[in-house]
Amino acid sequence: MLDKVLYVREEDSNIYLEFSGQFDLYKITRCEKQLDSFVFSSFKKIYIDLTKLSFLDTAGALFINSLQKEYTNVEIEYKNLTKDIVDTLELVKLKKLDIEEVGKNSDNLFVSVGKNVELFLVGFFSFFLFLKEVFLAKLHYLKSFKNIRIKEIIFEINESGIKALGIISITSILIGLVVAYQSAYQLKIYGANIFVVDMLGISMLRELAPLITAIVIAGRSGSAFTAQIGAMKITEELDAMRTMGFDPYAFLVLPRIIALMIVMPMLIFVSDMMGILGGIIVANLDLNISFTLFLDRFSTAVDIKHFYIGLFKGPFFAFLIATIGIYRGLKVKNDTQSIGFNTTRSVVESIFAVIVCDAIFSIIFTNMGI
Amino acid sequence: MGSIIKVRDVKTIFDKRVVHDGLNLTINQGEIYGLLGSSGCGKTTLLREMVMLQDFHGGEIEILGNNLSNISFENSQKLKREWGVLFQAGALFSSLTVAQNIALPLIEYSDLSKKMIDEIVKFKINLVGLKTSDGNLYPSQLSGGMKKKSALARSLAMDPKLLFLDEPTSGLDPVSAREFDSLILKLRSLLNLTIVMISHDLRSIYDTLDRLAIIDNKKIAYEGSIDNIDSLKGDFKHIFMKVDDE
Numbered sequence: 001m002l003d004k005v006l007y008v009r010e011e012d013s014n015i016y017l018e019f020s021g022q023f024d025l026y027k028i029t030r031c032e033k034q035l036d037s038f039v040f041s042s043f044k045k046i047y048i049d050l051t052k053l054s055f056l057d058t059a060g061a062l063f064i065n066s067l068q069k070e071y072t073n074v075e076i077e078y079k080n081l082t083k084d085i086v087d088t089l090e091l092v093k094l095k096k097l098d099i100e101e102v103g104k105n106s107d108n109l110f111v112s113v114g115k116n117v118e119l120f121l122v123g124f125f126s127f128f129l130f131l132k133e134v135f136l137a138k139l140h141y142l143k144s145f146k147n148i149r150i151k152e153i154i155f156e157i158n159e160s161g162i163k164a165l166g167i168i169s170i171t172s173i174l175i176g177l178v179v180a181y182q183s184a185y186q187l188k189i190y191g192a193n194i195f196v197v198d199m200l201g202i203s204m205l206r207e208l209a210p211l212i213t214a215i216v217i218a219g220r221s222g223s224a225f226t227a228q229i230g231a232m233k234i235t236e237e238l239d240a241m242r243t244m245g246f247d248p249y250a251f252l253v254l255p256r257i258i259a260l261m262i263v264m265p266m267l268i269f270v271s272d273m274m275g276i277l278g279g280i281i282v283a284n285l286d287l288n289i290s291f292t293l294f295l296d297r298f299s300t301a302v303d304i305k306h307f308y309i310g311l312f313k314g315p316f317f318a319f320l321i322a323t324i325g326i327y328r329g330l331k332v333k334n335d336t337q338s339i340g341f342n343t344t345r346s347v348v349e350s351i352f353a354v355i356v357c358d359a360i361f362s363i364i365f366t367n368m369g370i
Numbered sequence: 371m372g373s374i375i376k377v378r379d380v381k382t383i384f385d386k387r388v389v390h391d392g393l394n395l396t397i398n399q400g401e402i403y404g405l406l407g408s409s410g411c412g413k414t415t416l417l418r419e420m421v422m423l424q425d426f427h428g429g430e431i432e433i434l435g436n437n438l439s440n441i442s443f444e445n446s447q448k449l450k451r452e453w454g455v456l457f458q459a460g461a462l463f464s465s466l467t468v469a470q471n472i473a474l475p476l477i478e479y480s481d482l483s484k485k486m487i488d489e490i491v492k493f494k495i496n497l498v499g500l501k502t503s504d505g506n507l508y509p510s511q512l513s514g515g516m517k518k519k520s521a522l523a524r525s526l527a528m529d530p531k532l533l534f535l536d537e538p539t540s541g542l543d544p545v546s547a548r549e550f551d552s553l554i555l556k557l558r559s560l561l562n563l564t565i566v567m568i569s570h571d572l573r574s575i576y577d578t579l580d581r582l583a584i585i586d587n588k589k590i591a592y593e594g595s596i597d598n599i600d601s602l603k604g605d606f607k608h609i610f611m612k613v614d615d616e
Contacts, residue, residue, distance in 0.1 A: 235461055
């Protein structure tokens with residue numbers, strides 16, 4: 001396989017390193033291993049013989065050069081070297097002088113924790129800066145009706161609302177089935193079959209439908225916002241818009257936010273219906289509660305306020321999802337990696353924000369007695 | 371010929387790195403002005419500052435009589451209709467066809483009828499040397515040269531007085547690059563444009579530029595016509611040649 005290139009010989013208190021044949025980067029590790037067993041500082045002189053060398057690449061030359069650097073008592077035998085080898089050695093010697101030792105500025109724990117906290121706070125507050133821009137653009141919108149970009153809003157309503165109907169229907173009907181089925185099993189034990197209506201009605205209308213819708217929309221439309229706007233940023237389309245005097249906030253940001261805020265309550269309504277439908281199916285099959293009996297009980301047991309509260313949350317969730325998605329899109333830097341990073345962040349952050357918002361609403365409404 | 375752009379003592383700092391420090395230049399009406407310099411010297415940054423995509427940290431930039439540091443929102447909107455910008459990769463809106471791209475500023479800023487807009491769009495498409503049928507293509511279906519031409523057509527949509535070009539011939543083959551040069555010269559005489567361009571292409575530097583500025587060491591190292599550049603001291607010429615190597 002590989003020829004042996006390095007012959008080591010000890011004599012008196014000197015060491016002779018004889019390189020021969022082709023010395024290139026594939027052979028360096030072997031030479032290093034070979035030399036590991038010697039303690040160089042114990043020798044008086046180190047002789048390096050390159051006379052038998054037929055080829056030397058820059059990696060090999062660097063190896064020899066670093067030997068020379070490390071120990072001051074190195075003597076190199078240059079005799080009969082081809083011009084190529086001498087040139088390579090010279091090149092390495094010359095360019096190595098230019099290399100500045102750059103110390104890695106590794107921070108200690110406190111500094112790096114501080115820096116990360118600072119970064120987090122800067123990111124957190126820059127989100128508010130973004131919100132400021134959004135509201136400024138909104139004010140500009142309100143100045144004249146003509147400024148409202150109806151066409152874009154309708155396009156976005158279709159894109160991120162209407163087209164999501166299928167997946168939201170299926171998810172909701174499944175959740176309705178599961179909730180009804182699991183509670184039916186427990187309720188049967190007490191013979192309290194009919195209470196499945198209360199259970200399902202309140203939990204679905206008030207909490208589950210808004211949350212499911214928000215989570216589906218965050219995963220589906222929020223991430224799409226981030227990726228679209230991020231890609232537009234990379235291709236300089238956003239810059240092109242700015243130089244043409246088109247405010248990206250008016251053209252891209254607000255239509256998306258408004259569209260999602262309009263369409264979200266409608267989606268929640270669909271989710272309500274589908275969830276209840278799932279419940280009716282289980283009640284019918286598993287608990288022998290007929291369709292009419294279910295609806296009869298539904299109208300007496302489930303207050304209309306639960307339905308309104310569910311819809312009321314819609315625009316708030318929509319605002320959070322849309323703003324976080326777009327904000328993440330605008331945060332994309334000039335590389336493709338950051339699209340993936342920011343899309344992930346956008347979904348995670350918007351779902352988290354929605355759940356926090358839901359918790360806050362829950363506390364407020366309960367304390368208000370509704 | 372009055373001056374259209376005045377840059378006075380501009381200073382730019384990124385984090386802690388100073389990019390420009392006391393940079394001055396003047397661009398006159400009707401000329402093709404080149405910004406040259408080695409990579410990373412801040413040519414694109416300067417261009418972005420001129421078109422209000424980026425803030426600078428000192429000095430003044432005046433464009434068409436507007437001081438960019440204290441320009442009002444209305445004036446900045448007005449100013450943006452008086453210039454066209456060609457980005458390096460075109461930056462065509464990818465969701466729109468070429469024709470829709472060109473029509474967009476016309477639809478937004480004018481009350482022209484659809485028929486009239488179509489007419490203008492077709493004219494602009496032909497003006498930059500594309501076929502009318504190319505207007506129906508999406509940016510992803512275009513070659514590099516066609517993208518640049520389409521983007522040029524878009525930047526000319528509003529008949530600007532001022533055109534900014536960021537490396538118009540980069541990424542083009544030599545034949546297309548020369549075509550683009552002659553297109554720029556032709557447009558200048560047809561539309562009485564003032565053109566500011568960043569270029570690394572030696573041929574287009576010699577063929578098209580009236581005056582040029584070389585940015586070096588955070589300042590303008592040379593400003594003037596290309597003929598006088600030979601009389602410069604060796605150091606500057608060396609920098610200039612380094613530019614040409616790229």
